[in-house]
Structure formats: structure tokens, C-alpha cells
Amino acid sequence: MSEHSPSAAPLGVFGGTFNPVHFGHLRSALELVEKxxxxxxxxxxxxxxxxxxxPGCSAAHRAAxxxxxxxxxxxxxxxxxxxxxxxxxxxxxxxxxxxxxxxPGRSLCMVMGCDALLAINRWHRWRELLSVAHIVVxxxxxxxxxxxxxxxxxxxxxxxPGADALHEAAAGSIVIEELRPLAISSTEVRELLAAxxxxxxxxxESVLEYIEHNKLFG
Numbered sequence: 765m766s767e768h769s770p771s772a773a774p775l776g777v778f779g780g781t782f783n784p785v786h787f788g789h790l791r792s793a794l795e796l797v798e799k800x801x802x803x804x805x806x807x808x809x810x811x812x813x814x815x816x817x818x819p820g821c822s823a824a825h826r827a828a829x830x831x832x833x834x835x836x837x838x839x840x841x842x843x844x845x846x847x848x849x850x851x852x853x854x855x856x857x858x859x860x861x862x863x864x865x866x867x868p869g870r871s872l873c874m875v876m877g878c879d880a881l882l883a884i885n886r887w888h889r890w891r892e893l894l895s896v897a898h899i900v901v902x903x904x905x906x907x908x909x910x911x912x913x914x915x916x917x918x919x920x921x922x923x924x925p926g927a928d929a930l931h932e933a934a935a936g937s938i939v940i941e942e943l944r945p946l947a948i949s950s951t952e953v954r955e956l957l958a959a960x961x962x963x964x965x966x967x968x969e970s971v972l973e974y975i976e977h978n979k980l981f982g
Contacts (some may be wrong), residue, residue, distance in 0.1 A: 772803060772870060772871075773801055773802065773803035773871075773931070774800070774801065774802050774803065774870075774871035774872065774873050774898070774930045774931065775802065775803055775804055775805075775806075775862075775866060775870060775871070775872055775873070776796070776797070776802045776804070776805040776806070776872070776873040776874070776875050776900065777805070777806045777807075777808045777843055777858070777859070777862065777872075777873070777874055777875065778793055778796075778805055778806065778807050778808065778875040778876075779808045779809075779810055779846075779855055779858070779874070779875075779876070780807070780808075780809070780810060781809065781810050781813060781816075781819050781826065781950070782807060782809045782826050782827075782829065782830050782950070783819040783821055783826055783950045783954070784821070784826065784829050784950060784953060784954075784967060784971060784975065784980070784981070785807065785826070785829050785830045785833045785950075785967070785968075785971060786948045786949075786950060786953055786966055786967045786971075787946065787948055787965075787966060787967065787968070788946040788947070788948035788949070789807065789833075790833055790834070790840070790968070791944075791946050792902055792943050792946065793805050793807060793840055793875075794837065794839065794840065795943050795944065796875060796900065796902065796941060796943065797839045797840070799927070799941055799943070800873075800900060800927035800930055800939065800941060801927065801930070801931065802839070802873065802930075803839075804838075804839050804840070804841060805839065805840055805841075805875065806840075806841050806842065806843030807830045807833075807834065807840065807841070807842055807843065808842075808843040808844075808845065808846060808858065809823055809826045809827045809830055809842070809844065809846065809847070810823075810846055810853045811823040811846040811847050811849070811853045812846075812851065812852045812853050813852075813853065821980055821981065823846070823847050824847065825974075825978060825980060827842055827844045827847055828974065829971045829974055829975070830842040832968065832970040832971055832974055833967075833968045833970065833971050835970065843858075845858055845861055845862075846858055852888075854887075854888040854889075855874065855887065855888070855893070856887070856888050856889040856890075856892060856893060856896070857888075859872065859874060859893065859896040859897050860896060862897075863896050863897070868934060869934055870934060871898065871930055871931060871933065871934050871935070872896065872897040872898065872934065872935060873897060873898045873899070873900045873930055873939075874893065874897045874898070874899050874900070875899075875900045875901075875902065876899065876900075876901055876902070877901070877902050877904075878901060878902070878903055878904055878907040878909070881899075881901050881909070881915070881919075882909075882910065882915065884915060885914055885915050885918075891918070894922055894935060894936050894937070894938070895935060895936070896935055897935050898929065898930050898933075898935055898936065898937045898938070898939065899922075899937075899938045899939070900927075900930070900938075900939045900940075900941060901938065901939070901940045901941070902941060902943055903940050903941060903942045903943070904942075904943075904945055905942075905945055909940070919938060922936065922937060922938045923937075923938045923939075923940065924937040924938065924939050926939070927939055927941065948966050952966075953966055953967060953981070954981045957975065957980075957981040957982060958981060958982065960982075963975075
């Protein structure tokens with residue numbers, strides 16, 4: 765891994781089931797791009813989650829909704845690489861693919877929420893993630909980060925004081941960024957749809973039309 769300054773603005777990936785994608789995901793993604801100076805951020809639907817039950821909605825449908833949701837915003841895109849791989853969708857493997865594509869000098873950032881960080885020691889090859897990319901954690905009000913245990917010690921060892929670290933090296937730092945809370949969850953969206961209620965203004969209109977046309981989550 766090269767330690768010299770990255771050759772371009774950082775590129776990020778934001779993994780999740782996106783079941784379905786909603787304005788909470790999208791607003792957080794766009795705010796993060798602007799706040800830490802990412803060139804682009806890919807929303808990367810997980811095809812087969814390693815640590816949870818597979819979503820009832822297919823990965824193809826979930827990726828199609830992400831594509832619709834980010835259309836027209838050049839700084840966001842759908843990264844569908846995990847749909848092309850068989851077996852469980854390990855983030856480490858996706859980051860290795862992205863590193864191979866972008867080269868050793870490009871700053872890469874994996875974006876995750878607070879809940880994912882707290883359980884990161886359950887992830888596949890979690891201690892090796894920072895050898896491939898930075899980690900950017902989206903902080904929410906009320907979240908407490910561990911200061912002991914293996915995750916707490918790992919966080920203390922690698923946490924950077926600010927986003928400048930993302931522009932100074934290709935990988936290796938953990939950056940925590942506070943963003944405005946937008947209290948929308950995919951679970952809530954699915955429950956409303958299952959109850960026959962409207963989710964307008966919780967998801968983009970194009971996503972709502974796709975859900976209705978394909979009779980998803982009903």
C-alpha cells in the first residue's frame with residue numbers, strides 16, 4: 765500500500781441492504797460527500813448479508829431502486845459489484861476489487877453507521893479493512909463509541925482527528941463525522957407498505973413508482 769498522498773479526491777462506498785433505499789440514506793450520503801470532500805460515493809447493495817437474514821426483496825430489485833434514487837446526482841452512484849459475486853457479500857472482498865481498479869495511490873473510504881462499527885469485530889477479516897481503505901463512520905446523536913475491548917482499542921489506535929486524513933493517505937484511518945439525523949428506516953418503510961399505507965416523501969418518487977409497479981413489500 766502506498767503511503768504517499770492520494771492522486772485524486774477520495775472515492776467512497778456506502779454498503780447496506782437498501783431494503784429499500786430512502787431519503788435518510790440519500791441525504792446522509794450527499795452530506796458526507798460535501799463534508800469530507802469525496803469525489804463520488806457509491807451506494808453498494810449487499811447481495812447476501814453475512815451476518816443477517818437475506819432480505820425478502822431480491823438484490824436486483826434493491827440495486828434497481830438505488831439506481832433510480834441517485835439518477836441526476838453525479839456525486840452518487842450505484843455500485844452493484846456484490847450482485848455479480850456468488851456466496852456471501854464480504855465487504856473486504858469488495859474493497860479489494862475497488863482497490864485493484866483504482867490503484868494503490870487512490871484514497872478509498874468505506875462508509876458505515878455507528879451500529880456497524882460497534883459490531884465490526886464480527887466482520888470477515890475486519891482487522892485488515894484499514895490496509896485497503898479508510899473507514900468513515902456516520903455518527904448520530906446519542907451514540908457512544910467503545911473505549912475498551914478490542915473494538916475500542918482498535919478505534920483508539922486508528923481514529924483520525926478529522927477528514928484531512930482521507931486526503932493525505934490512501935487508507936488506514938477511521939474518521940467519525942456527525943450528520944443531521946433524518947429519522948427514516950427501511951424497516952419503517954416496509955411496515956407502512958405492508959399495512960397498505962403511503963410512503964410518499966420517505967422515498968424518492970421514482971422508487972415509490974418502482975415499488976408499486978413491481979408489487980414489492982406489500
